[in-house]
Structure formats: C-alpha cells, structure tokens
Amino acid sequence: MSKRLRNAELCADCSVTEPRWASVNRGVLICDECCSVHRSLGRHSSQVRHLMHTPWPSTQLQMVQTLYSNGANSIWEHSLLDPASVMSGKRKANPQDKLHPNKSEFIRAKYQMLAFVHRMPCREDDSLTAKDLSKQLHSSVRTGNLETCLRLLSLGAQANFFHPEKGNTPLHIAAKAGQVSQAELLTVYGADPGAPDSNGKTPIDYAREAGHHDLADRLVEIQYELTDRLAFYLCGRKPDHKNNQHFIVPQMADSSLDLSELAKAAKKKLQSLSNHLFEELAMDVYDEVDRRETDAVWLATQNHSTLVTETTVVPFLPVNPEYSSTRNQGRQKLARFNAHEFATLVIDILSDAKRRQQGNSVASPKDNVELILKSVGVRHCSDSQDNDQPDYDSVASDEDTDQELPSSKGDRTKSLDSDLSDSPITMQEYLDVKTALSASEAKIQHLMKANNNLSDELRLMQKKASKLEKQSSMPESDYDNTFNDSEMDDSGLCRRGRLRSSGWLGEGTSIPELDDVEMESDPSLPSTEDVIRKTEQITKNIQELLRAAQDNKHDSFIPCSERIHVAVTEMAALFPKKPRSETVRSSLRLLTSSAYRLQSECRKAVPSEGCPGPDMQLVTQQVIQCAYDIAKAAKQLVTITTKENTN
Known part of the structure; x- marks a missing residue:
C-alpha cells in the first residue's frame, strides 16, 4: 500500500502540518x-x-x-x-x-511520564485491576476496534495475558479471528506469536487453521524480527521464512584474517552466555542497529541548509531506567564500535542465535558480557562457515549510515532451518554438553547449600527481630504486582514495544549492594518478622523445587513454581506500592519478575503434543537461575527491613 498520507494530517504533539x-x-x-x-x-x-x-x-x-x-x-x-x-x-x-x-x-x-493518560480509580488490589483490564483486552481483540485495545494497553492490560478460563492469550483470539491490525498492535506491545495455548497451539497455528495464511506468515516474520533486522542491516535481505529458511548469517569481507586471541575469547564468552544474558545482549544490539539506521534516515531527510543544532542525531542509546546502570553503560558503548567492529558483533550474534535454536547450547550464567563488548574488533567469520550456515553475503567494511533465542520470541519456536544437512555430532560437542550438564548439577548443589545458609541467616534475623518492638498495625499494602511486558515475557526478543515495554525489563537487573546505597528511613515498610516469615516460606518452596530438579522430577516443576509465585505475591503485598527506597523497589522488581519468569520456564518442562521435547538441560539451568534470583531478592528485602526497623 502507499505510504503517502493525506496532507491534512497534523503532528500529534505540536499540530504542525504534514508529519513525516x-x-x-x-x-x-x-x-x-x-x-x-x-x-x-x-x-x-x-x-x-x-x-x-x-x-x-x-x-x-x-x-x-x-x-x-x-x-x-x-x-x-x-x-x-x-x-x-x-x-x-x-x-x-x-x-x-x-x-x-x-x-x-x-x-x-x-x-x-504519561502525565495526561486517564488514570483508573484507586483500588485496594491493583493486580486485580490489571487482570480485569487484560480480560477486557482478551475480549476486545476479536473486533476491529483498535483504539479500545490501545487504551486498555495504556492502562496496564498485558498483551501476553494468559486467560485462566479460556486457556489462551489475546493474540490467539486475534489470529483465529483474522484481525490483522489487532495482531500487529498486540505484538508491538510484546505479544508472543509462538506462545502455546492450553492445547499446545500457537497463534500462528490458529491463523493457518482459519485460513488466514497472510497473517500466519506475518506472525512468523514477527517471531524472527530480531534476527531478520540484524541480517537486513548487514546484507539488505531477509530469510525466506515461507520455505523454512529462518536465518541468514553474513560473512565478513576480510575473512582471510586470523582471529586474535582476544577475539577468540570474546566469541567463546558469547557462546557460553546463558540464554537470558545472550538475549539481553542481542536486544541491545538490535536497539543499536535501530539507532544507526534511524540516524541515517534522519540525516538524509533533513534540510541541511536550515538544520539547527537543536535537532541532531542521537549519539548513543538513551538510558532505559528499567535496566541496571551496568547494562545501560554497555548499551552506550555500542556506539563506539566502528562499522567493521559492529558488523562483526552482529554476525556473531546471528551465528550463535542459529546455533542455540538448534539446541547446541552450553550455558554459564555468570559469564561477562563486558569482554564481548570490548573485544569483538578485528575478527572475521570464517569459522561461522559450517554445514548449517550456507547463506552468506559479503559485508563491506566501510562506514554504514541501533532463553532460547531462535527468534524474536525465544525457544518456544520449534521450527527448524531448511538446511538440515548438519554434520554428525563431534566428540567435542558431546564433551561440551556433558560438561554443561555437570555444571548444571553442580549449581543445583551450590544453590541448595546457599538456600540452607539463607535459612540459617533467616532464623538468626528472626531472633534479632523478636527483640524489636512489635508494630501495632501493618500499613495497608498496595504494592503493584502487575508486570510490564519486559517482565511478562522473559524468553522473547520481539523488539517492538517491549522496550517500553519492552519490552524487557529487569529480570537480569543487578541490585546495588546495600552498603553502597544511601537509604532514608521508610516508616511504611513492613515489620522484619513478617518479611522473615514470608521469606522462609519462599525458601522452603525453592528447596522443594531444587530437590525436584536434582531428582529429575520435571513434572513437579509447575506445581512448585506456582507455590513459589503465591509466596512471592504474598511477600510483595507486604510492601507499599511505591516504596521510598530505590533499593526496595529494585528488589521487589527482581523478586516478582523472577517468580513470573520461573513459572514460564517451568511450563517449558512439559512437552507439547506434536512438538519436539524440550531440552531439559537448558530448562533446568534457567529454572535454577530464576530460583537464585528469587532467593537473592528475598534475602535483600529481609536485610533492608531489618536495617530500617532497627534504625
């Protein structure tokens, strides 16, 4: 369709005519x-x-x-x-x-700041409000009334809301009804085209079954949006998804060069990142591709004879307040990469994204992304030219004018590449998998020990807390347990809207050490005894989950994660909606988002009918990481409230 709009259109913000x-x-x-x-x-x-x-x-x-x-x-x-x-x-x-x-x-x-958006009347339980709004969204997407759905999303409805009675998400409904624009809006706000419903079917499946083949093809494109955008940035073309070709991995023009030791180390670090950290890095590189491409369009479309210094290019990625300071600093460093260095990093990410989708993953959750950002320079991609990567384009090195990562939506996608002529598994690959499994088992043991230590610390704190003067009344809690899109969908890399969303905050956000934070006394915080009691409940449930992981009782994952989620919700409800301390807010974000992510990871342990079985090693590693984050956040909240209540 034509992109040209009517001349009567006005800028939404200042009413200038003919917005571009x-x-x-x-x-x-x-x-x-x-x-x-x-x-x-x-x-x-x-x-x-x-x-x-x-x-x-x-x-x-x-x-x-x-x-x-x-x-x-x-x-x-x-x-x-x-x-x-x-x-x-x-x-x-x-x-x-x-x-x-x-x-x-x-x-x-x-x-x-959303200063002019309509605000819902205050209610005692904001999470119920979000659930009600999400149910309204679920009902509305079967119609063509887009502005109603956007209004619901602006009020807090969740695009990935899983309806407990219907057993599906709004995108399932929109896809089945053939509501193309509704599907576009939902995916902009982070809806997952590969999310299974209670019958194991995805929105793509429903679109195809209903005969909406163009919509189904578009949802597949959205699912691979991140890797498609990176490939297009380098070589100007995208994979042919209709023929089951889902990746293009370009080749550097100077592929005859030898890899430096630093570059080899960087590539190894990239490959050993946990899926979660790899996703974060890939999302940040996507944003940098967007920044660079939009800058190029901006400069090309300005009237340079009258261009004023007020409207310039964006020199690096703006700060996202939902990300840690470390991640924001890393994102801004991407702007320092020249075209050759940045292309190298993009190729590495495309290559590793494809490898991870095909299940050849080894994870080490604590590896350092910083080394990758520092050392991707002088390298090439000749080692990317293996049997499963036949699609190459030459990339010029001159200057160009921003869990589980098979696509923009994570490893819920079970589709494979068209090139299935992979060579047999090598001894080294076998040893890598065996090493990763051993590391996973060792981490289970370590985490169980850490949780036992946490229980001991909690008992000690409880004894100290018993000496404190008991509070006569508890402040009524209205802590918002709703999740934004970036928390709702931990395994997705759909970059549209999540950054807002986006559309992806906090699961890996680091929490500043308490000793480094200046905290004012916050009288609205709950009593230490109440926090300890809820933390003990969380810890007990985590230990049960870890025992299930150790004994390979994967069918116990979902009920364990549900009990943990309930305990986390009850603990978060003790705190005010907007605690004064940023440390408290950060810990609560980590606590609640990790509990939701844990549920999502545990659901992957149950194989869907007609789909390949999940990689239980990867699932177990992600479950362990989520449990670790929950225990860490709970311990911090105990420490904070103990310190506050003794002041």
Whole structure:
C-alpha cells in the first residue's frame, strides 16, 4: 500500500502540518522536530519510523494509520481534553513553541511520564485491576476496534495475558479471528506469536487453521524480527521464512584474517552466555542497529541548509531506567564500535542465535558480557562457515549510515532451518554438553547449600527481630504486582514495544549492594518478622523445587513454581506500592519478575503434543537461575527491613 498520507494530517504533539514520522507503539504521527525528542526518549518510550524512507510491513503501517485516524492521540492527551485543564494552565505544544524547552518538556511529560493518560480509580488490589483490564483486552481483540485495545494497553492490560478460563492469550483470539491490525498492535506491545495455548497451539497455528495464511506468515516474520533486522542491516535481505529458511548469517569481507586471541575469547564468552544474558545482549544490539539506521534516515531527510543544532542525531542509546546502570553503560558503548567492529558483533550474534535454536547450547550464567563488548574488533567469520550456515553475503567494511533465542520470541519456536544437512555430532560437542550438564548439577548443589545458609541467616534475623518492638498495625499494602511486558515475557526478543515495554525489563537487573546505597528511613515498610516469615516460606518452596530438579522430577516443576509465585505475591503485598527506597523497589522488581519468569520456564518442562521435547538441560539451568534470583531478592528485602526497623 502507499505510504503517502493525506496532507491534512497534523503532528500529534505540536499540530504542525504534514508529519513525516510515526511513533509505532503510540499510534501517532509526528513532525521532524518532535521526532528528535521522541528519539531521545529511547525505544522503550517511543519507536519511531519515517513514513517514506523506512521499510514498513504494510500491515503495521495500516495499523498505525488506523490508530491515528481514529483518535489514538486522545489516549495520551486525555486530561488535556478536559475544559478544566485550560483553566489550570495545562496545554499541549503548538507550532510556534520553541523545541527546547517547550515542545521537549511537553513530549517527555506526555510519553515518558504519561502525565495526561486517564488514570483508573484507586483500588485496594491493583493486580486485580490489571487482570480485569487484560480480560477486557482478551475480549476486545476479536473486533476491529483498535483504539479500545490501545487504551486498555495504556492502562496496564498485558498483551501476553494468559486467560485462566479460556486457556489462551489475546493474540490467539486475534489470529483465529483474522484481525490483522489487532495482531500487529498486540505484538508491538510484546505479544508472543509462538506462545502455546492450553492445547499446545500457537497463534500462528490458529491463523493457518482459519485460513488466514497472510497473517500466519506475518506472525512468523514477527517471531524472527530480531534476527531478520540484524541480517537486513548487514546484507539488505531477509530469510525466506515461507520455505523454512529462518536465518541468514553474513560473512565478513576480510575473512582471510586470523582471529586474535582476544577475539577468540570474546566469541567463546558469547557462546557460553546463558540464554537470558545472550538475549539481553542481542536486544541491545538490535536497539543499536535501530539507532544507526534511524540516524541515517534522519540525516538524509533533513534540510541541511536550515538544520539547527537543536535537532541532531542521537549519539548513543538513551538510558532505559528499567535496566541496571551496568547494562545501560554497555548499551552506550555500542556506539563506539566502528562499522567493521559492529558488523562483526552482529554476525556473531546471528551465528550463535542459529546455533542455540538448534539446541547446541552450553550455558554459564555468570559469564561477562563486558569482554564481548570490548573485544569483538578485528575478527572475521570464517569459522561461522559450517554445514548449517550456507547463506552468506559479503559485508563491506566501510562506514554504514541501533532463553532460547531462535527468534524474536525465544525457544518456544520449534521450527527448524531448511538446511538440515548438519554434520554428525563431534566428540567435542558431546564433551561440551556433558560438561554443561555437570555444571548444571553442580549449581543445583551450590544453590541448595546457599538456600540452607539463607535459612540459617533467616532464623538468626528472626531472633534479632523478636527483640524489636512489635508494630501495632501493618500499613495497608498496595504494592503493584502487575508486570510490564519486559517482565511478562522473559524468553522473547520481539523488539517492538517491549522496550517500553519492552519490552524487557529487569529480570537480569543487578541490585546495588546495600552498603553502597544511601537509604532514608521508610516508616511504611513492613515489620522484619513478617518479611522473615514470608521469606522462609519462599525458601522452603525453592528447596522443594531444587530437590525436584536434582531428582529429575520435571513434572513437579509447575506445581512448585506456582507455590513459589503465591509466596512471592504474598511477600510483595507486604510492601507499599511505591516504596521510598530505590533499593526496595529494585528488589521487589527482581523478586516478582523472577517468580513470573520461573513459572514460564517451568511450563517449558512439559512437552507439547506434536512438538519436539524440550531440552531439559537448558530448562533446568534457567529454572535454577530464576530460583537464585528469587532467593537473592528475598534475602535483600529481609536485610533492608531489618536495617530500617532497627534504625
């Protein structure tokens, strides 16, 4: 379809005519000036595309146009439509306003702080509110009313919500009903095209069964969006998914060079990263590809004779507040890579993504991503040319103008490459798998020992807490146990919207050491005794899960994870919705997101009918990592409340 829009279109933020950019996840059109501010917010707030000079999936462009023409902007400016807002002095930016500070401050308030979005009435249990909204979303996607679904998503409905009675997600419903634009919107907000329903069927399956073959093909593209985007960035073409070709791994033009020792070490580190850390790195590289490509479009479309310094390129990835400072620093370092170095890293990620999908994975969850970012320079990809990677393109080295990772959606995808002529497993591969299994068993033993130590520490803290003056009343808890998209879908790499979402916060976010944090006394925190009691319950359930892992009782994973999730929810409910301490907030995020991720990982232990059996070694390793994160967060919350309540 044509990308040209009617001249009557106005910028959603300042009302300038003929906007040339779109914010995909916000469903609005914006002008060049406002786009420069959107880009500085980061993709987790706004995902921008040029209407004419950026390749668009036609169905995604149609979705944005439909949202804009049906008033999606009123969702983000809800309170400004109230006549009372004029009396209070609140107003949107206009064409005559200066970009800085007028337009930029308005845009940040509108999209980053969501200052004008309609707020739901306060309720005692916010998690119930999110569940109700998600159920409404589940019902709404069978119709074509896009703006209703965007409004529900803006209020906290979850695109990946699994309906307990229906046994499926909103994307299953939209796919079966052939609602193409609804499917596009849901996937922008992180919905997983490869998520199985209670019958083991994915949204792709339902689209095909209902005869919506174009939609099914599009969902497959979305599933592989991350690796497709990286391949297209290097060689200008994408895999032929219709013929079961799901990866293109380009080759560096200077492949005759020998690998340096540092480059070899970097590649080895990349291959030994846990799926979770590998996903995070791949997502960050995706964002850097987007930044670089959008910069190129930006520079090519500006009137350089009148270009002002206010609207410039974005020099590096903006900070995502949901990521740790270490990860944000690593993301920004990606901008320092020259074209050759960055292409090398992209090729390594594509190669390893393909290897991981095919199950040849060895994991070491604590390996260092930093070494990879420092040392991918002078290397080539001749060692990527094995029997399972026949598709190569030559990549020039001159300057170019941003669990389980088979695709943008994780290893829930069970499809294989068309090139199945892999060589027989080598002795080295066998030894690698055997070593990884031994490491997994050793980690189980280590974690069980750590949890026993945690139990001892908890008993000691409980004795200390008994000496404290008991609080006569508990503050009513309204801690928000809802999850954003980045927490909801730990195994996905769909980069659309999750960064907002996105669309992926916190599972690996590091928590600052307590001794390094200046914490004010927070009188709203619960008593130490209550926190210890809930932590003991969590620890007991974790130990049960680890024993099941040690005894290979994989059918016990799901009930164990459900008990852990209940205990975590009860513990999180002790805390206020917005604790004063950032450390408390970070620990609660890690606690709740890890519990949700644990449930997701444990579900993978149950084979789906008609699908290949899961790689239990990988599943067990991910389950252990989730349990470790939960125990770590619970221990920190005990330490924090003990310190606070003794002050």
